[in-house]
Amino acid sequence: MARPNRRTRRKPMAEINVVPYIDVMLVLLVIFMITAPMLTQGVDVELPSANAAPIEDPQSEVLVASIDANGEYFVDFGGEQKSLPLAELQSRVKKVIAQNPSLPVLVRGDRSVAYGDVIGLMVALQAAGVPNVGLVTEPEAP
Numbered sequence: 001m002a003r004p005n006r007r008t009r010r011k012p013m014a015e016i017n018v019v020p021y022i023d024v025m026l027v028l029l030v031i032f033m034i035t036a037p038m039l040t041q042g043v044d045v046e047l048p049s050a051n052a053a054p055i056e057d058p059q060s061e062v063l064v065a066s067i068d069a070n071g072e073y074f075v076d077f078g079g080e081q082k083s084l085p086l087a088e089l090q091s092r093v094k095k096v097i098a099q100n101p102s103l104p105v106l107v108r109g110d111r112s113v114a115y116g117d118v119i120g121l122m123v124a125l126q127a128a129g130v131p132n133v134g135l136v137t138e139p140e141a142p
Helices: 019-039 086-099 115-127
Strands: 063-067 073-077 080-084 105-109 133-135
Touching: 063 086, 063 115, 073 086, 080 086, 086 115, 105 115, 115 133
Parallel strands: 063 105, 105 133
Antiparallel strands: 063 073, 073 080
16 A cells, blocks of 8 residues: 655745735725815814804803903803903813703904914813813804
């Protein structure tokens, strides 16, 4: 009886199968083509006046954080409005939001205030736990 050869040597394959890599590349291409338009953040806006309809909100209570032309911060909740430093405004808003997390928060910024100051106010509100804020504008004159 002849014994089969236990070791048969195969020649090493010198080619790489690229079909799976092409499949992965095409899937990634489709994913990037779908998500790339969503990443665009440029929005053309003109502030502070806008021709928009007022928001019809059944909830009468609203917290309004304001910054005037001199850069002073104000918080208006329940008719009380007084000038505060930004840190104190943040702590008061944090207390109010802790009691009522669904309370809408609006930001009023004077037209002559630097954009960075309004953003600073919005960052302070976010740090106080406000999930989203609305911007208050004046209606355009006809």
